[in-house]
Amino acid sequence: MSQAKFLNRQALYLRPDPARVVVRPFKPATEPRDLNPTDKTRANHIVERVLALDVDTAAHQLDDVLENFNGRHRNLLETFEARADEMEDAFSAHSTFSKIQRQLVGAYFLHEYSFEAAALFNPSIVLHPDQSGAPEGGSRFILSLRGVGEGHISSLTFRSGAIAADGAVSVDPPARLASIPKVAKRIPGPYGDCVDVIFKPNEDISERVIFPITETQTNGIEDARFVEFSDGGKKTFYATYTAYSGAAIRSELLQTSDFVSFRLSPLKGSAARNKGMALFPRKINGKYAMIGRQDNENLYLIYSDDLYAWDGGQPILKPRFPWEFVQIGNCGSPIELDEGWLLLTHGVGPVRKYSIGAVLLDKRDPSKVLARSREPLVRPDPSEREGYVPNVVYTCGAIRHNDQIILPYAISDTFSNFATMKIDALLASLDRS
Incomplete structure (x- = not known):
């Protein structure tokens, strides 16, 4: 009919x-911590790796990220900063870190979603x-x-x-x-x-x-x-x-x-x-x-x-x-x-x-x-x-x-x-x- x-x-x-696409928080899966309650999470490990980068390497890596993604989103650095704000617990064990390192950490905890x-x-x-x-x-x-x-x-x-x-x-x-x-x-x-x-x-x-x-x-x-x-x-x-x-x-x-x-x-x-x-x-x-x-x-x-x-x-x-x-x-x-x-x-x-x-x-x-x-x-x-x-x-x-x-x-x-x-x-x- x-x-x-x-x-x-x-x-x-x-x-x-x-x-x-939109950019959304990425949350790494956490392994079981049944042996040592002081074991660090994957998030801590990622933050430590980023903060271990020297100044020039961190700046180059951030530039590379921006070159890849800037045309796909508005205000990416602002978004990276906001995501870093949500990662304060992972930063707490570190006494010093630069703004560039902080922004780069934020980028590692985001992903695109179509x-x-x-x-x-x-x-x-x-x-x-x-x-x-x-x-x-x-x-x-x-x-x-x-x-x-x-x-x-x-x-x-x-x-x-x-x-x-x-x-x-x-x-x-x-x-x-x-x-x-x-x-x-x-x-x-x-x-x-x-x-x-x-x-x-x-x-x-x-x-x-x-x-x-x-x-x-x-x-x-x-x-x-x-x-x-x-x-x-x-x-x-x-x-x-x-x-x-x-x-x-x-x-x-x-x-x-x-x-x-x-x-x-x-x-x-x-x-x-x-x-x-x-x-x-x-x-x-x-x-x-x-x-x-x-x-x-x-x-x-x-x-x-x-x-x-x-x-x-x-x-x-x-x-x-x-x-x-x-x-x-x-x-x-x-x-x-x-x-x-x-x-x-x-x-x-x-x-x-x-x-x-x-x-x-x-x-x-x-x-x-x-x-x-x-x-x-x-x-x-x-x-x-x-x-x-x-x-x-x-x-x-x-x-x-x-x-x-x-x-x-x-x-x-x-x-x-x-x-x-x-x-x-x-x-x-x-x-x-």
């Missing part, structure tokens, strides 16, 4: 680029907080994407772009360089530590990469679902995402007002022990509201007085049509229309084929389902079905633009594209029985 007739695919393929070498997928879109330069009758946007590199470690990266008055989408080319943020502070919170990170404001947004920071995120920050949240006139961008430690998952919350500084916070409650939560863009009847999946099969509506604590919930959507018999999930935060809340969903069918559909929920009481897709809106196209995980189309969030839905979506867990849909045709396609 073909795609929905009103779906307009746009050939804006965002593909992974292994040349885009953060999107394997995949660039599962996008989410919101309006840009700065609309200067937007096309007439159009808008600027920020697109978040999940990048995957060596070891299947996921991080969060961004693109910017514009939507023309007629719905045509353009994406700004990414910057050549990329960087991870500075950890500004760690804040004890009621449900675990929060982390504040900040980028340099003069860097292009496509340079900013939020790489796993905490132990719960060790193996990935996955599938961020961004939403512009309005509360009493104040607007904040939130994103629910899945933190993966390598052994366990949990939902966490990211917030920002400018996409320069971010706070990453844990969520508490039975609903937060699962993935795929999506926040409504405003409170419903005085409460925060989420769509989530707690049983690997159905979708739930969850209310809370506390943005960071989520328990309970009521099931509102169960698999009904063949394309979603295995399970259903949300594809981003609900979009408010005059007719109700438009919720994009994903369904898993035969041979674990993922497709995208939609549901219309009552605006005052989103537990009431007014209509839903009998057939998918977007399904894997024959020309797009191959990739890291075949037969998958997926999105983490769309937006409304005039009379259209702007839908970024991922293809086979490998790369991303855009589609647009007229809202009236989309709603007319939904089954109301």
Whole structure:
């Protein structure tokens, strides 16, 4: 069966680029120290070897490192110094060392990571907080994407772009360089530590990469679902995402007002022990509201007085049509229309084929389902079905633009594209029985 007739695919393929790298801390593995508790670690040994170099040799070695890597990163000497600051314990046994030796030590404890070498997928879109330069009758946007590199470690990266008055989408080319943020502070919170990170404001947004920071995120920050949240006139961008430690998952919350500084916070409650939560863009009847999946099969509506604590919930959507018999999930935060809340969903069918559909929920009481897709809106196209995980189309969030839905979506867990849909045709396609 073909795609929905009103779906307009746009050939804006965002593909992974292994040349885009960030520099990250390198931590040597430590051998067992079961014989002598005073044995030095590998880190101590590396520091001792560097500090044993004479002045000229150390300077030559540092120059060689800079010649090799300067064009690939900003402010490398500053980065080397910052990494050396984290190695103070290894320096403590040495009475003297030069600035050059210190910078060289920092270089030995860093490595490059190609953060999107394997995949660039599962996008989410919101309006840009700065609309200067937007096309007439159009808008600027920020697109978040999940990048995957060596070891299947996921991080969060961004693109910017514009939507023309007629719905045509353009994406700004990414910057050549990329960087991870500075950890500004760690804040004890009621449900675990929060982390504040900040980028340099003069860097292009496509340079900013939020790489796993905490132990719960060790193996990935996955599938961020961004939403512009309005509360009493104040607007904040939130994103629910899945933190993966390598052994366990949990939902966490990211917030920002400018996409320069971010706070990453844990969520508490039975609903937060699962993935795929999506926040409504405003409170419903005085409460925060989420769509989530707690049983690997159905979708739930969850209310809370506390943005960071989520328990309970009521099931509102169960698999009904063949394309979603295995399970259903949300594809981003609900979009408010005059007719109700438009919720994009994903369904898993035969041979674990993922497709995208939609549901219309009552605006005052989103537990009431007014209509839903009998057939998918977007399904894997024959020309797009191959990739890291075949037969998958997926999105983490769309937006409304005039009379259209702007839908970024991922293809086979490998790369991303855009589609647009007229809202009236989309709603007319939904089954109301």
